[in-house]
Amino acid sequence: MLVKIKCPKCDTEGTLSLIESSYQGPYRCWKCRELFTITLKNNKLRSCEPLSQEEYVKQQEMETLRAKFKKE
Numbered sequence: 001m002l003v004k005i006k007c008p009k010c011d012t013e014g015t016l017s018l019i020e021s022s023y024q025g026p027y028r029c030w031k032c033r034e035l036f037t038i039t040l041k042n043n044k045l046r047s048c049e050p051l052s053q054e055e056y057v058k059q060q061e062m063e064t065l066r067a068k069f070k071k072e
């Protein structure tokens with residue numbers, strides 16, 4: 001499903017495709033390229049925290065690791 005996310009910085013609406021109705025993870029605004037950690041519950045945005053590039057990379061690495069462990 002696609003969930004609409006409004007960027008807190010520039011007010012631009014973007015979409016995020018999700019498998020479940022809950023999500024916690026990184027989101028990047030397609031327009032201003034700002035990074036956020038967002039929490040979604042029942043397709044509703046519950047929290048949105050600014051995320052640094054460094055933190056974003058760290059989170060991406062965690063996701064990659066998690067996916068790797070699942071396979072093994």
Ligand SMILES: [Zn+2]
Pocket residue numbers: 007008009010011012029030031032033034
């Ligand atoms: Zn933005």
